[in-house]
Amino acid sequence: MTKRIKIGDIIQILTSKGVCYAQVTHKHSRYGHLLRVFDGFRADRPKNIGEVVTSPVLFSAFFPVPKAVGEGLVANVGNSSVTDENSVFPIFRTSARDRDGRRGPWWLWKMMLTRGLSDEEMRYPVRGIISAPLLVERIEKGYRAETHDL
Numbered sequence: 001m002t003k004r005i006k007i008g009d010i011i012q013i014l015t016s017k018g019v020c021y022a023q024v025t026h027k028h029s030r031y032g033h034l035l036r037v038f039d040g041f042r043a044d045r046p047k048n049i050g051e052v053v054t055s056p057v058l059f060s061a062f063f064p065v066p067k068a069v070g071e072g073l074v075a076n077v078g079n080s081s082v083t084d085e086n087s088v089f090p091i092f093r094t095s096a097r098d099r100d101g102r103r104g105p106w107w108l109w110k111m112m113l114t115r116g117l118s119d120e121e122m123r124y125p126v127r128g129i130i131s132a133p134l135l136v137e138r139i140e141k142g143y144r145a146e147t148h149d150l
Contacts, residue, residue: 012075021052031062050080060125073132092127122146
C-alpha cells in the first residue's frame with residue numbers, strides 16, 4: 001500500500017546526471033499532483049532535506065506521484081512547508097496544432113487567446129500530465145517551459 005501523498009512532500013528523482021528533488025505543491029481535481037522540480041543535481045542527500053525547497057524551480061508539471069512512488073520510480077523523502085512563491089498555483093498554457101503544424105490558438109488555463117504569447121506567458125508551464133521517463137528526460141536536459149515546442 002502506497003503512503004498518501006501530501007502537499008509539501010519532497011520527491012527524490014534519480015537521473016543519469018545525479019539526484020534531483022521536487023516538491024508537491026498542489027493537488028488538482030483533474031490533473032492530480034503538481035510538482036515543482038528544483039534546478040540542480042546533488043551527489044548526496046542534504047542533511048536538512050527541507051533546504052531543497054529554497055532552490056530555483058526548473059519547471060512545474062503535473063505528475064502521477066502516488067503511482068510513481070508505489071512503483072519505486074521516485075521516492076518520497078520528506079515534507080517541508082511550501083515557500084510563498086511556490087504556493088501560488090501557476091498559470092498553465094496549452095494549444096492545438098493546425099494542419100501545417102503551427103501552434104494556436106493558445107489557452108491560458110481556462111482563457112483562450114487570439115494572439116501569440118508574450119515572453120512572460122511563454123514561461124508558463126505547459127498543461128498536461130507527464131510520465132516518469134519524460135520527467136527524468138526534462139530534468140537531465142534542463143527543460144524550461146519557455147523553450148517548449150520551439
